[in-house]
Amino acid sequence: MRVLGLISGTSHDGIDFAVVDFTVRDGVLHGSVGATGSTPYPAPLRARLIAALPPAALTFGAACELDTLIGQAFTEVAADVAAQAGGVDLICSHGQTVYHWVDGRQVLGTLQIGQPAWIAERTGVPVVADVRVRDVAAGGHGAPLVSMMDVMLLAGLPDRPAALNLGGIANLTVLRPRDGAGPLAYDSGPANALIDAAVVRVTGGKAGYDADGRMAAAGRVDQRLLDHLLAEPYYRLDPPKTTGKELFHAGYLERALAAVPDLPAADVVATLTALTARTVADQVRRYEVDTLVAAGGGCANATLMAMLADRLGGVRLMSAAEFGAPVDAKEAIAFALIGWHTAHGLPATVPSCTGAGAARVLGAIVPGGGPLRLPAPRATAPDVLRLGAAP
Numbered sequence: 129m130r131v132l133g134l135i136s137g138t139s140h141d142g143i144d145f146a147v148v149d150f151t152v153r154d155g156v157l158h159g160s161v162g163a164t165g166s167t168p169y170p171a172p173l174r175a176r177l178i179a180a181l182p183p184a185a186l187t188f189g190a191a192c193e194l195d196t197l198i199g200q201a202f203t204e205v206a207a208d209v210a211a212q213a214g215g216v217d218l219i220c221s222h223g224q225t226v227y228h229w230v231d232g233r234q235v236l237g238t239l240q241i242g243q244p245a246w247i248a249e250r251t252g253v254p255v256v257a258d259v260r261v262r263d264v265a266a267g268g269h270g271a272p273l274v275s276m277m278d279v280m281l282l283a284g285l286p287d288r289p290a291a292l293n294l295g296g297i298a299n300l301t302v303l304r305p306r307d308g309a310g311p312l313a314y315d316s317g318p319a320n321a322l323i324d325a326a327v328v329r330v331t332g333g334k335a336g337y338d339a340d341g342r343m344a345a346a347g348r349v350d351q352r353l354l355d356h357l358l359a360e361p362y363y364r365l366d367p368p369k370t371t372g373k374e375l376f377h378a379g380y381l382e383r384a385l386a387a388v389p390d391l392p393a394a395d396v397v398a399t400l401t402a403l404t405a406r407t408v409a410d411q412v413r414r415y416e417v418d419t420l421v422a423a424g425g426g427c428a429n430a431t432l433m434a435m436l437a438d439r440l441g442g443v444r445l446m447s448a449a450e451f452g453a454p455v456d457a458k459e460a461i462a463f464a465l466i467g468w469h470t471a472h473g474l475p476a477t478v479p480s481c482t483g484a485g486a487a488r489v490l491g492a493i494v495p496g497g498g499p500l501r502l503p504a505p506r507a508t509a510p511d512v513l514r515l516g517a518a519p
């Protein structure tokens with residue numbers, strides 16, 4: 129089954145896509161990875177989305193418009209990619225998270241927009257959407273949903289491997305924590321969210337991120353600001369836990385900078401980069417991880433990766449690309465994988481990772497052009513995933 133996965137993450141920089149052809153052989157799920165990439169949001173749409181995100185007040189009218197326009201932006205990508213792939217059997221669209229309703233260590237709700245009816249209408253292909261909220265209804269965080277793929281993809285690594293994603297937020301999947309209660313997955317804190325906010329602030333919006341980590345490389349880490357930021361109570365909560373830009377946003381950065389004023393811009397960016405490296409490395413140490421497999425946009429930030437490597441000591445740092453998942457496409461592949469599971473009637477969550485009471489089949493399914501026809505449900509789920517580039 130050929131599945132197109134689509135997602136825009138918390139950085140809302142663009143729509144990531146991946147076409148994956150899945151087959152099961154000898155109990156192992158093989159994914160042949162075809163086209164992958166990212167299509168930036170049209171600039172006016174991105175500006176409108178950013179202006180509408182918390183803490184902004186929003187009307188239902190504006191919410192309807194954004195749901196429609198984002199759904200249509202996803203549709204453009206879906207139609208192009210599906211046509212170039214010579215057709216797909218299923219699309220799984222994560223859409224755009226606009227609110228993740230967290231109360232301490234509990235998630236009460238989560239909202240992804242980008243109306244999937246537009247995708248189904250244009251492509252004629254069934255669409256799995258709204259994938260997070262079923263896990264929330266089952267008592268989980270609805271995140272990090274990439275954890276099932278991490279567990280399947282890194283299953284062959286011995287001892288204590290973990291996966292790291294450096295998006296707007298940093299999330300970790302620890303495969304075999306020593307307490308033996310099953311894999312853990314959670315957000316360690318910001319990855320790029322605060323770095324991006326600082327860059328937008330100092331460049332007046334001309335730049336959206338610290339390209340290749342050059343600004344951070346030119347600055348010095350300010351210990352006072354770092355200590356102030358590390359006092360954030362979120363870092364001391366036990367997993368499972370998730371966070372988002374509801375916490376780590378531009379206003380959060382403003383308040384921190386007010387406490388430690390008059391720092392040169394490059395020092396601010398260097399310190400925020402060190403904050404990400406430090407909070408990730410603390411978790412790697414906490415769970416005695418010996419191999420860390422990284423993905424996400426932050427992998428392109430050379431200063432962040434150097435600071436992280438520096439704090440990891442003897443931990444082996446690898447790229448998800450070495451496991452067949454290009455770092456910019458790993459989450460899109462994960463959503464293709466979730467779509468495949470849903471189509472086969474298989475749960476796509478790891479309860480110890482999301483904190484749910486039990487694993488659940490995820491999503492709502494929008495029929496394509498004709499009656500909805502799904503493959504026969506599979507009795508058992510493959511527990512190993514092997515990815516390779518399509519021939």
Ligand SMILES: Nc1ncnc2c1ncn2[C@@H]1O[C@H](COP(=O)(O)OP(=O)(O)O)[C@@H](O)[C@H]1O
Pocket residue numbers: 136137138139140141142294295296297320323324336337338339340341424425426428429430456459
């Ligand atoms: N060349 C680069 N140099 C530094 N940072 C980068 C680069 N490319 C991407 N990034 C960072 O990665 C972020 C996007 O990562 P992504 O994995 O798409 O996150 P999300 O899932 O939150 O959308 C950007 O906001 C930026 O901070």
Ligand SMILES: [Mg+2]
Pocket residue numbers: 136137138139140141142144425
């Ligand atoms: Mg992104």
